[in-house]
Amino acid sequence: MTDALLDSLADDLAPVRPRSSARDLGVLLLLAGIEAALLFALGLARPGLGYAMPAMLGWKLAAPAVLALAASATALRALDPARQTVGTAALGGLALAALVVGVFLAQGTQIGTLDPASGVGCALTAAALALPPALALGLLLRRGAPAHPCRTGLAAAIAGGAWGAALLGLHCPNDGAMHALVWHTLAVAIPALAAALPLARAARW
Amino acid sequence: MHRRHSRRVDDRAQWGTLMAAAQQGDARAYRALLGELRPWLFGYYRRRLIPAQVEDAVQDALIAIHAKRHTYDPARPFAAWASGIARYKWIDKLRAQTRAPEGATQVEQSVGGHESAVTSATVLTALLATLKPAQAEVIRLVKLMGFSIEEAAARTSQSESLVKVNIHRGLAKLAAAAADDADDSDSDIAGDRA
Numbered sequence: 341m342t343d344a345l346l347d348s349l350a351d352d353l354a355p356v357r358p359r360s361s362a363r364d365l366g367v368l369l370l371l372a373g374i375e376a377a378l379l380f381a382l383g384l385a386r387p388g389l390g391y392a393m394p395a396m397l398g399w400k401l402a403a404p405a406v407l408a409l410a411a412s413a414t415a416l417r418a419l420d421p422a423r424q425t426v427g428t429a430a431l432g433g434l435a436l437a438a439l440v441v442g443v444f445l446a447q448g449t450q451i452g453t454l455d456p457a458s459g460v461g462c463a464l465t466a467a468a469l470a471l472p473p474a475l476a477l478g479l480l481l482r483r484g485a486p487a488h489p490c491r492t493g494l495a496a497a498i499a500g501g502a503w504g505a506a507l508l509g510l511h512c513p514n515d516g517a518m519h520a521l522v523w524h525t526l527a528v529a530i531p532a533l534a535a536a537l538p539l540a541r542a543a544r545w
Numbered sequence: 546m547h548r549r550h551s552r553r554v555d556d557r558a559q560w561g562t563l564m565a566a567a568q569q570g571d572a573r574a575y576r577a578l579l580g581e582l583r584p585w586l587f588g589y590y591r592r593r594l595i596p597a598q599v600e601d602a603v604q605d606a607l608i609a610i611h612a613k614r615h616t617y618d619p620a621r622p623f624a625a626w627a628s629g630i631a632r633y634k635w636i637d638k639l640r641a642q643t644r645a646p647e648g649a650t651q652v653e654q655s656v657g658g659h660e661s662a663v664t665s666a667t668v669l670t671a672l673l674a675t676l677k678p679a680q681a682e683v684i685r686l687v688k689l690m691g692f693s694i695e696e697a698a699a700r701t702s703q704s705e706s707l708v709k710v711n712i713h714r715g716l717a718k719l720a721a722a723a724a725d726d727a728d729d730s731d732s733d734i735a736g737d738r739a
Binding site for chain 1: 569571572573579608609611612613616618619622625626628629630632633
C-alpha cells in the first residue's frame with residue numbers, strides 16, 4: 341500500500357468533538373422532557389398526577405422510565421468500539437423484574453377490564469410518543485461504532501419503546517391493573533420490536 | 546531486545562496522545578499516528594486473514610478509524626479502542642467471505658497458498674486450549690496480537706507481574722506439550738520404519 345491513503349486521510353482531517361455517552365443521554369432526556377412539556381401544554385396530560393398516586397399509576401410512570409434510562413445508557417455505552425459487551429440480558433432481566441413488581445402492586449388494587457378499544461389507543465399513542473426518542477437514538481447509533489450492532493440496536497429499541505410508554509403514563513387516565521399490565525407492557529414491547537431491526541441496521545458501520 | 550520492546554511500549558503510549566491531538570485538528574499528529582497504526586494493523590490481520598485480504602482489511606480499518614475518530618475518548622486506553630475497530634472490521638471481512646458466492650471465495654483463497662498458516666493456527670489453537678484460560682489469554686494478547694504487558698494487564702484485569710508469570714508458565718507448558726508431540730511423532734515414524 342502506498343502512503344496515498346494515509347496522506348489523503350490526514351488531508352481530510354477536521355476537528356471533531358469526542359462523543360460522550362452522558363451528553364447523548366442528556367439529549368434523550370431533553371427530548372423526553374420536551375415531549376412531556378408538550379403533553380401538559382396541549383392539555384393532553386391526565387389528571388391526578390399529584391402526591392397521592394394510585395399504585396398502578398406510579399408503576400405506569402416509574403417502571404418504563406427506569407427501563408428507558410437503563411436501556412438508553414446501555415445502548416449509548418455500547419457505541420464505544422472498545423466495549424465488547426452490551427448488557428441486553430441484564431435489560432431483559434430488568435424488564436421482567438418491572439413486570440413482576442407490576443403484578444405485585446396489582447394485588448389489592450382495582451383490577452378493571454382489558455378494554456381493548458382504549459388499550460389499542462394507548463398502544464398507538466405510545467408508538468407515536470416513542471418515535472422522536474427512537475429517531476434520536478437512530479441518529480446517535482449512526483454516529484457510534486458499536487462492537488455488536490444487533491444487540492446495541494435491540495437495547496436502543498427497548499429504550500425507544502420504554503420512553504414512549506413512560507410518556508404514555510402521563511397521558512393515559514386508566515389505572516386499572518389489567519389495563520396497565522397488558523397494554524402498557526405491550527406499549528413498550530410493540531414499538532421495541534418494530535424498531536429493533538431498523539435500529540440494528542442504523543448501528544452497522 | 547528489551548530496549549526495543551520498551552521503545553514499542555513508549556510509542557504505543559503516545560498513540561492516545563496523538564489521537565487526542567488529531568481530534569483537535571492536528572494533521573501532523575494524525576499522519577504520524579496512521580503511519581504507526583499501519584504496521585500494527587498489518588500484523589493484526591496477517592494472523593487472522595488470508596494474505597490476499599490483508600491489504601484490503603488494513604485499508605478498511607484505517608478508513609473506519611478515520612470515520613469514527615470522534616468515538617475515541619482521550620481518557621480511555623487507545624489500544625482497546627483501536628483493536629475494537631480492527632476486530633469489528635475483521636469480523637466484517639469474515640461475514641463478507643461467508644456471504645460471497647462459493648466460486649468467488651475459492652478463487653480468492655487460491656491466490657495466497659496459506660495452508661501452512663491455517664495448519665499453524667489450528668495447532669496453536671489446540672495447544673492454547675490445553676492451558677489455563679488466564680495463561681492462554683495473555684499469551685494470545687502479548688505474543689500473538691502484539692499488545693504490551695501493560696495493555697494485556699488492563700484488558701484482562703490481571704496485575705502486570707501476574708501477566709508475566711502467566712506468560713512464562715504458559716509458554717513453558719506449550720514448549721513441553723510441543724516436545725511431547727515431537728517425541729510421539731518420532732516414535733510413530735520409528736514404528737513405521739520398523
